[in-house]
Amino acid sequence: MSGEAESREASRQRRRRERAAAVERFVGVPLADVVRENALVHLPPAAAARLRVVHPSWASHMSSPLFAVAHAAAPRRVSGVFVPSAGFLPFDGDDDAVPSPSLSFVPASSELVVLSSSRGVACCFSPADDAYAVCNPATASWTAVPSPPWRSWPRPAIVVLFDTSAYNFRGDFTLVCPFESEPGSSGAYCFQVFTSGTGAWWVTDAMSPAEGLVAASGVAAGATAWWRTSIGTAVGYTPVTGRVDLVTCPGDSDQWEIGSAAGMLHCAVIDGGDVVVFRLHEHGIWEVTTRVAVAEILQPSQPPPPARATTSTEIVASQQHDESGAEEEEGSRAVVAAANAPLRLDDGVRLLGFQGAEVEVVVLAGRRLVAFDARTRRRREVAVPDEVDAAWDGAEHAAHINTLALIAPAALAAEPPADP
Structure with a gap:
């Protein structure tokens, strides 16, 4: 056997030993431990909280900062x-x-306005107080932040x-706020x-x-903050690098919205x-997904029941109805049909911003808010x-994902730092 063949055989045997060792590590492990280590992190916060009573080890595991960081990072x-x-x-209700x-x-x-949200961390604003806070709605944790020096x-x-990332144990966050270079x-x-970390605002170069620029359209895509404009473009700013991006909306439509999926900017257009x-x-470069x-x-939220064959007895009975009864029945069927009919574009369909691990289009139609998973x-x-x-x-809206993300207390600085 040649040296190269021997090397390949040795590599195959090593991989087999590694797989066997991995299987042995899980043999005999209680199912409760497997669920605790691998499944709980994917549950919504409310569902995970209910499972704390299963066992003290589960409560301890879910109280760890490690679990909160992993929960926020899970898709x-x-x-x-x-x-x-x-x-x-x-x-999804409760x-x-x-x-x-x-x-x-x-x-x-006053009533709080949620300005934007990313991975379970939301920034809210009180118009009456001109006060700002960053919070986690799922855990009711929050910290106050100062007002930005400029606002348009x-x-x-x-x-x-x-x-x-696994290194953000404090729950540090960044806020980005654009403003007009010349008021008006x-x-x-x-x-x-x-x-x-710095506890203060600074104006970049x-x-x-x-x-x-549409103020309520802001969305986080990876490390970049994006906004759409009323003229069919989107503006992005990345604080880490100081990079500014300007892209044109794909397609020719007045009905479009930006969103984030898997950390990348997306654009939904009604065509x-x-x-x-x-x-x-x-x-x-834009690519159709x-x-x-x-x-x-x-589609109707509650489709009508399937039709069935009508018996001769039912036909005879229906012919014996008087005209008023027939009219009432026809009116009842019309109401049911109208309630189950899907809305059309001319009924006021509007796209909303979205975020998540996958593309999930959010649409407002009448009094219905619908999220549709494209996959x-x-x-x-x-x-x-x-x-x-x-x-x-x-x-005016803000799409939100519930997580157990930690919120770092903002260390308010006495003076603004220099632009890094």
Whole structure:
């Protein structure tokens, strides 16, 4: 046997020994330990909290900062949407609920507005107090942050960036807020940055030529904060590198929204009767990831029962009905059909921002909020409650993912640091 053949055989034997050793390590391990170490991290926070009572070792495991860091880093789908007046609307009911949908654990004299959210960490704002806080709605932990020195909108355009790496044991975060370079002029935007470690805002040297930046459109994609504009472009800023990006929306549509999936910027566009989702690659190149019909997204939540054959007895009985009874029955069928009919584009369908490990398109249609997974074709939805203004069109919202992410206390600095 040649030397090369002997080397390949030795390599195969080593791999077999390694596999056998891996199997032996799991043989005899209690199932409860396997679940504790491998499954709990993928559960929503509310479901994981209920399992703390299973065993003291489970409670201890889930109380560890290591578990919180791993939970925030695990791939997840969007849990719900923060909307005005109603607070947090979860797509999966109690499993994705938060202790306080209105974030009442954050002291404020007015209703809080959630400006943005990333990996379970949300930045909220009290208009009456002009006060800001960063919180985790799932754990009711929070820290106050100072107001940014410059602001161009009634609603601040802040985007929160959260690092889910294994080294972020403190729960450090970064806030990015753009502002007009000249008040009243929307020809260029500058950027100001806040980090929990420094405890202060600073204005960067970066500038982006853009017009009509939409304050409520901000989303975190990896280490970059993005906003769309009213003229079909998207602006991005990366605090770590100081890089500014400007890309053009793919397609020709007035109905488009940006989102984040797997840490990359995505753009959803309504094209005729379809929603087309694009992914941004390097050098500003967009790639189509999925196309789905709006009719499929908005299928009836409760389809009508299947039709069955009518017997001769039922035919005779139906012929004996008087005209008034027939009219009532026809009216009842019309009501049921109208309730189960999917909405059309001209019924006021609007795209909302989205985030998660996979592409999940979020659509507002009437009083329905629908999240549609482009890969599994699974649909989740929640009804917009009556306390939300009927004129709300989805423009003011914040998509959110529930995690157990830690929130670092902001060490407020006496003076702003130099631009790093």
